Amino acid sequence: MLSPTETAAALDDGSLSERAMTAIRRMIFSGDLPGGTVVQDRKLAEQLGLSRTPVREALGRLAGEGYLRRDGRLLTVQGVSVEDVMEILATRRALEGETARLAAGRLSPEQLAAIRGAIEGMVEPRAVSHDRHWSVDDLVHLSIAEASGNRLMARLVKELRERTRMFGLSRIPRRFNPGKGEHLAILSAIERADGAAAAEAMRRHIDNARQGILDLLAGTLPREPEPNPVISVSGTRT
Numbered sequence: 274m275l276s277p278t279e280t281a282a283a284l285d286d287g288s289l290s291e292r293a294m295t296a297i298r299r300m301i302f303s304g305d306l307p308g309g310t311v312v313q314d315r316k317l318a319e320q321l322g323l324s325r326t327p328v329r330e331a332l333g334r335l336a337g338e339g340y341l342r343r344d345g346r347l348l349t350v351q352g353v354s355v356e357d358v359m360e361i362l363a364t365r366r367a368l369e370g371e372t373a374r375l376a377a378g379r380l381s382p383e384q385l386a387a388i389r390g391a392i393e394g395m396v397e398p399r400a401v402s403h404d405r406h407w408s409v410d411d412l413v414h415l416s417i418a419e420a421s422g423n424r425l426m427a428r429l430v431k432e433l434r435e436r437t438r439m440f441g442l443s444r445i446p447r448r449f450n451p452g453k454g455e456h457l458a459i460l461s462a463i464e465r466a467d468g469a470a471a472a473e474a475m476r477r478h479i480d481n482a483r484q485g486i487l488d489l490l491a492g493t494l495p496r497e498p499e500p501n502p503v504i505s506v507s508g509t510r511t
Contacts, residue, residue, distance in 0.1 A: 278377070289327035290334070296321055297331055301340055301350055302438040306354020312341065312411070318472065351439070355490065358440040365433050366479045366502030368426060369414065373459060373475035375421035385464055388416055397432050398449045405448055407438065413456045417463065417475075446485040455481065 275438065277477040318328045321497040332348055335341045341348045353361075382386075391409045395401045411434065418430040435444070462471035 277334075280323055289407050293317070293323055293328045293331035294334055297335060298340065298435075299330075302435075302439050308350050308439070309440065310350045312348050312350060339436075353436060353440040355486075357442075358437060358486065361433050361436050362479055362483045362486075364418045365430070365437070366476050366483075368433070369430060369479060370472040371419070372418045372421040372423065372426050372430060373463065375423060375426075375470040376417045377463050377468035379420045379422065380416065380460075380463055384420075385460060386415060388413055388460060389457065391458075392453055392460075395449070395453065398447065399448055401445075401449070406462040410452075413459070417459070420463075424465040440486075445482075446489045448482065448485050449490040451481065452478075 287469040293365065297306070297312075305314065305477045312332060312333060314325050314328045317332075332341060336343060336348060340351055342351050343349075362449075382420065391412055395409060414434060415427070415431060419429040421427065455474065459471055459478060462474050
């Protein structure tokens with residue numbers, strides 16, 4: 274039986290492992306750790322200000338979830354190709370069209386108001402960070418998935434959205450204004466309890482996101498203005 278000290282240490286390691294996992298996942302999504310990068314627990318521990326034990330645990334879990342792959346004794350960030358992301362979006366189109374249909378009439382007025390408020394609060398691209406943009410996007414899609422009442426679908430939607438982000442934020446156009454309008458159209462159909470319209474609006478939204486990626490890669494879609502950097506108290510740009 275663990276002593277109180279050992280139990281506290283184990284719990285602390287667990288919370289530190291979660292912290293490391295969240296930070297490393299964010300580095301993968303942001304492109305700070307792009308696909309093909311060999312990750313080293315010692316270096317990451319120094320960057321995160323943690324000991325190597327929770328970082329190793331976090332890396333093991335991320336490998337188990339498919340964010341990292343083992344190449345012999347090395348751990349490498351799993352890359353997502355254009356072909357991969359097209360397959361992911363095709364799967365999301367089918368899955369999220371169905372979750373939107375099932376969610377019709379199942380979001381409360383309070384939930385709808387909160388989601389609309391978050392969408393409409395993003396007024397101008399330069400004022401909205403990538404993290405803020407993605408958090409609102411997550412709020413829309415995951416709230417709808419959860420409202421579908423199908424827990425497996427909701428979990429798959431979350432996992433596929435994370436895989437989409439692994440493609441690299443610089444290669445995913447934010448589609449700031451068209452995306453806002455499309456999200457509001459989906460919510461409007463859900464509020465009217467029109468499952469067919471909600472499904473169609475969601476599928477159209479994902480089709481447009483897919484085309485936006487292809488246009489950006491082909492060089493035919495102009496990049497939206499990047500968010501203004503946040504300046505910390507120390508003067509560091511973030």
